[in-house]
Every structure is written in C-alpha cells, then in structure tokens.
Amino acid sequence: MVKVPNRRQDSRQGSDTPKLEDVAARAGVSTATVSRCLNNPAVVSDATRKKVLDAVRAMGYAPNFGAQALAARRTNTFGAIVPTMENAIFARGLQAFQEALRQQGITLLVASSSYSPELEEQQIHSLVARGADALLLIGHDRPPKCYSFLQKRQVPYVIAWVYDGDEGRVSIGFDNRKAMKSLADAVLDRGHRRLALITADRRNNDRARQRSQGLVDAMTARGLDPETLAVVETAYSIANGAQALEQLMHTTPRPTAVMCGNDVLAAGALTQARKMGLDVPGDLSITGFDDIEIAEIVTPALTTVHVPHRNMGKGAASLLFAMRAGEDPGPSVELEATVILRDSLGPAPDRAP
C-alpha cells in the first residue's frame, strides 16, 4: 500500500487546523524545535525562538490535545468532583482552586456527583480516563475500590472539606464535628434545651455525620440526652428545608432551636417558619452551616459556621502540585471554621424576659 503522507483529507480549502509540522515549515525549522520552543523555551536560541513564536502566532497554532496527551503522558488537567453545583456550597472553594490551577497553566474539569456514590465512582473513572493528572474529592466517604483504583492508576488526589486526623489520605479542611459543637454550644448557652436537627442524608456523607455528631457531643457535655434530639434527614435544598421545618413544628415537645446541616436547608427552614407565622428568633431559633451568601440576606440573617472555602481550594491545589511533582505533600492540613452569630439565633423563649 502506498503512503499518502501529510495531505489533508480535504485539500480543497481552509478547514484547517495548523499542526506542528506546518509551523515548522513556515519557520524553516524542524518540528522538534517548534515543540521545544513551546515546552522548554530556554534551550533554543533567541533568534530561532522568535522566528518560531512569530510563526505560531501568525498561524494561530494550538497544540492538539489528544496528541499532546498521548505523547507527553500528561494532560495538565486536574479534575474535581463535588456533590453538587446547584448551590453555592462549593462554588467559592472551586473558584479558588481553579484560580490556583490557572496560575500553573492547569485546566480544571469539574464534575458533580449529585451526592450519589455510584455516580461519583463513575465520574472518577471518567475523569481519570480523560487523563486528569490529579483529583480533588470532597470527604472520605466512598467505596474502597475508588481508592484502590486511584492508587493503581497512580493518580494523586486530595480530600477536601474535612479534617479528621488522618485516614491515611491527604486531606485539607476543617473539623466538622468540632465546628458544629461550637455552634451547638452557642445555642445551648442561650438556654435552648429542646433541639432539632435538619441534616443531609448521613449515610454517604461524612461531613453531615460529623456535624450531627458534634451536636450530640455538645448535648452530652451538658448532660442532655441526645435521644431527645429530633432529627430530619433530607436532601440539601431550600424546599426540603422548608418541608422539614414544617414537620418538626408538629412534633411534641416543639423544639425551640432548629440547627441545620447547611445554609440552604436553613434558608428553607427560616422561610417556612415565617410563613407559619413564627417569629425568628423570638419563637424559634434557626442556625445554618457554611456561611454562603444566602446566609446574610435572609431575614433574619443566619447564625452559621463560616468555613474556609477559599483556603481549602487554594491549599488543595498546593498539595496536588506537590504530589504531582512526586514530592511529599506533608500531613493533612487543618483549617479553622468559626461560628458567626447573626440574628436567627436568640435566647430560648421560655427563658426570655
């Protein structure tokens, strides 16, 4: 069979994407030199570099991703899988992560798992198959095979949004349990004794579990029976928060404070409480978690926990850079989360003047 090299399928006209070879021809050098100019400019002479870069610009050359990935065995792409993109919980963190990556010339691929372990596993495979050089994951909760897969494929990853000693994995985040305990302490300090919790499904969500546990910790520390805590588990959404609150208001004894697993649920709960004619915080106190923008604009503003969104994103990027470079990323990083007191938390009603 005869070779027909380098003739475009369609030699008629300009559906063309210039390739390295074209640039090389125009600049009067070899493809190797062009490649070097782009990837390792230091080793080529000033004169040729200029010549080549001019040609590159003139032709609007951009490397073919597939070819590059195939040859370099590296994509300069990191992946992130977050449970949701429908609200702002992870938005700020991702933004910071992305900014840090961009500075290193790395592209971010974001996928969302909709809080489904199966979907997340699929996304992990997909991102790795697409050549992600490293991965950002949220929380520890996922099937062990996910971890063995990543290890087998030698893909570095970091667990964000949690810090809990070490699970043998590099993580960066805050102590969800401790943070919720602090918030619960603030609630208990105000005399509340009948508490309720609206939380996300705790089965596949270690953050939710830890937050829940933090509340129990606080109660136990004061000699309260955790069994008296009313709990509603539901998916994160404003509507669900509202529905959960309604449900809780029909329980006896009625709670005087409803703590929510995040601000989205809390916003829904708050809206519903007011819709039911309750005064917040006069009749009922409500707290959130995460301190996303919504917390400040609802009425009354939400007492919540501010989490270090941006620092988690930035820090995760640093850890992954180190890991990709084959360096030791060091131990997991603990960042601080702080209680933010706003108007949705007040003294317990029966204790008020």
Next chain:
Amino acid sequence: MVKVPNRRQDSRQGSDTPKLEDVAARAGVSTATVSRCLNNPAVVSDATRKKVLDAVRAMGYAPNFGAQALAARRTNTFGAIVPTMENAIFARGLQAFQEALRQQGITLLVASSSYSPELEEQQIHSLVARGADALLLIGHDRPPKCYSFLQKRQVPYVIAWVYDGDEGRVSIGFDNRKAMKSLADAVLDRGHRRLALITADRRNNDRARQRSQGLVDAMTARGLDPETLAVVETAYSIANGAQALEQLMHTTPRPTAVMCGNDVLAAGALTQARKMGLDVPGDLSITGFDDIEIAEIVTPALTTVHVPHRNMGKGAASLLFAMRAGEDPGPSVELEATVILRDSLGPAPDRAP
C-alpha cells in the same frame, strides 16, 4: 535503533493501565476486534463479543482518551462557557444541558469567563484545543474573531440565553428586551413614575443591554422621558446590589421602584433597603430578573421574570446534536419568559391610599 515494543517502562509491577493490546491478547483476538466491540458492537459475532467484553471487564480496561481523540478526531465532549458560576443564574440551565448530553454519552466541560471578553476568548481556544466537539455560549457579545475562529475550526456552537431575530447565528433563548418591558409595564401599571435601574455592565453583555432597553421601551410607550431613569451599573453580586441601592436612595428625586438586572442584584438591593429602614414594597418596590431560588426566600419575595432555564439547556443540546451530525439545526428558537408577581412590587407610595 532497536525497537522495544510493548514493554512497560516499569515492568516491576502494577502501575499499569491496560491498553487495547492487553485486552486483545487476553481475549485472543486482534486489537481491531476489541475496538470494534467497544465502538460498533453490532458488526462482531456474539461469541467473540462476549469473550472480549469479559476481558475488558476483568482487566478494568478504559480507553485512553488522548489516543482515542487523536485517532477518532472526536472527543465526545461538548464545552460550555458561562459568564459566572458563583451564583445560580446559569446553574439550572447547565444542569439540564448536561443531563441531555449525558444521555448521548457526551461529557460536558464547563468554563467560566467571569464576564471578561478576553478570558472568554481564551476559554474558547482552550476548549477547542481540548477537542470540544461543540460549544455552548451565552449571548452574542464577543469579538468577531471568536466567531471566525470557530468557523475556521469547524466547531459547531449555539448561542443561548438570548433570542433576538437572527444574528446569522443559531441561538436559543428568550427575548430579554420584551421580557423586561413586560415587567416594567407591571411596575408602571402600579403608578410608579420615578424609576431606577441597577444593571450589570452593559458594554459586553447583550442581555443586560436588552433588558435595559426593554425598560426604556416601556417608559417611552407611556410618554415618560427615559432620561429620568436613574441607572447604576455594577457587577453582579449581592454586595454590589446593596451598594447600588444605597447610592440610588441618595439621588433626588428618590425612585419609588428599583428594577434590577437580575435576582442577585435585587436580593442585595432588597436587603440594603430594609437595612436602611425602608419598607418594601411600602416605601420602595424592587424587582429582579431570572427567578432563581433566592428570589423566593428573601423577604419580601421578589417580583421577577421567570426564564426558561431548563428548556434552554435541553434545547441547546438538541441543536448541537443536529449540528454535529451535519444536519441543519433549523432557525433560532424563541422560548417564553414570564413575569412572576411577588410581594416586592407594590403600588407607588404617593398613589397608595
């Protein structure tokens, strides 16, 4: 030089990613057959197909993306560039878009341009370089070279979130100008005559420009002088909405209704108004645009324009499928946006009883 085929750099142990060849060996067939099993199962015999697929499963084989892209000249990846991911404006639409793509086995890459034309151009290049088969863009406003680039590269694209006759480009969306005029009509119907507008920067944002124009249309239609409209231009954010409102409240004559370019600005404005001790809608009416979740939970709930988020996403996917298949996508699609009346809009104060 001697060829050293198919020996892994590291033959020591299992840092391995199985390749087509490995699967072929295990199944006792050629690589071509394995490839066919995966991409065009119909043409291989049942027996071999089973044999091959078993091997694939057993080895956990996943095709190498780069190689696949290089050989097939197709990535099964679509890209979307939205102005922002920091709030929910585009979240629902993107979600729907993604769901539609997934059904066709297509992965979505999302990038955000932060409302910067330069950044957007860069993102377009990046996504195309990464082999995006098609692109979703928001609005028409961008340098012509972006369009010529896409045309030259033969990358299909659709413009979403707008419908304005035809710019010679396929678009799917609603008529921003008409929608805002309807909302403004509702405001004017309630007796408001001193209006203000808080809008995003209109220079690179045709949606913002059209919405602004719609307001002018409504005023003109009633014989009001558009010159009396107080306008503040600012970036979409809650904080900016708040600041803009404060500024407007210091103008004379003070507006009785503040219309906002979107719900995020409106939420900020609303919060600020209440912080300033104003009664909404008693002293001041405020409107938003987009009808994202936040519109329902602020107090009072926002009168706004509901835009067809999900249908735009789904429809955009359909159009792109057709275009990628070389079919004629047909003309641009106009969807309906509807005014949603909620409590933040009331009668003009001086007209109230």
Next chain:
DNA sequence: TTGTACGCGTTATCAG
C-alpha cells in the same frame, strides 16, 4: 543548538 525518527494507544481502511 538543532534535526531525525520512533512511540504514545486508538481508529479505520483494506484485504482476507
């Protein structure tokens, strides 16, 4: 400092 040439893992064509 630059050029030559091979291999990266798939797909697709063509011959059996």
Next chain:
DNA sequence: CTGATAACGCGTACAA
C-alpha cells in the same frame, strides 16, 4: 466477521 497496519499529531531520546 476478523486481522494487519497505516495514520492521528506531538514529545523526546539520540545523533549531528
């Protein structure tokens, strides 16, 4: 229906 094998476009030892 299956098997060889030539591209696909780039990176990079190795040679010059």
